[in-house]
Amino acid sequence: MHRLFYPSQYVPSIFDINISELERRGIKGIIFDLDNTIIERGAPEFTADVVQWLNALKERGFKIAIVSNNRTRTAERMAEEAGIPAVFNAVKPRRTPFKAALSMMGTKPRETAVVGDQVFTDVVGGNRLGMFTILTVPMKGKEFIGTTLITRQLERLFMPRIRRRVGLSRRPGRD
Ligand SMILES: [Mg+2]
Numbered sequence: 001m002h003r004l005f006y007p008s009q010y011v012p013s014i015f016d017i018n019i020s021e022l023e024r025r026g027i028k029g030i031i032f033d034l035d036n037t038i039i040e041r042g043a044p045e046f047t048a049d050v051v052q053w054l055n056a057l058k059e060r061g062f063k064i065a066i067v068s069n070n071r072t073r074t075a076e077r078m079a080e081e082a083g084i085p086a087v088f089n090a091v092k093p094r095r096t097p098f099k100a101a102l103s104m105m106g107t108k109p110r111e112t113a114v115v116g117d118q119v120f121t122d123v124v125g126g127n128r129l130g131m132f133t134i135l136t137v138p139m140k141g142k143e144f145i146g147t148t149l150i151t152r153q154l155e156r157l158f159m160p161r162i163r164r165r166v167g168l169s170r171r172p173g174r175d
């Protein structure tokens with residue numbers, strides 16, 4: 001299996017991201033996918049624990065941005081309200097939207113992590129630019145029909161290999 005399909009890490013949720021480890025690796029910016037990574041697709045608001053976690057990252061000194069293939073008004077409003085710079089209608093895994101996020105954050109690819117729930121968009125996109133990629137188990141929101149039919153089926157073929165090679169890492173203290 002091609003190296004572009006392997007994330008650097010695989011975690012149950014964004015809350016399992018190990019902040020100290022990212023700092024040790026020299027990561028200064030984090031690009032988040034939106035749907036089913038930091039919000040259940042279709043939900044109107046971020047949950048309080050997500051907002052708290054994103055704020056904790058900012059307070060710790062990380063720049064954050066959202067890169068999403070979504071382009072709804074709701075998504076735009078949510079990013080605005082949370083004060084997070086965002087690139088919508090991104091057509092991941094194309095490099096252009098990730099590069100736009102890098103310039104919004106002022107970070108280089110080597111100092112940037114990409115966090116998302118899909119191998120073919122988030123992980124491949126981040127890996128193409130040499131960023132640190134973190135695959136999350138998808139949240140339970142409804143999925144875009146195209147995602148369910150094709151992408152998830154394909155992912156199913158890859159997941160056993162990702163689990164074997166990368167493993168699922170939980171943050172200590174979380175169950
Ligand atoms: Mg997603």
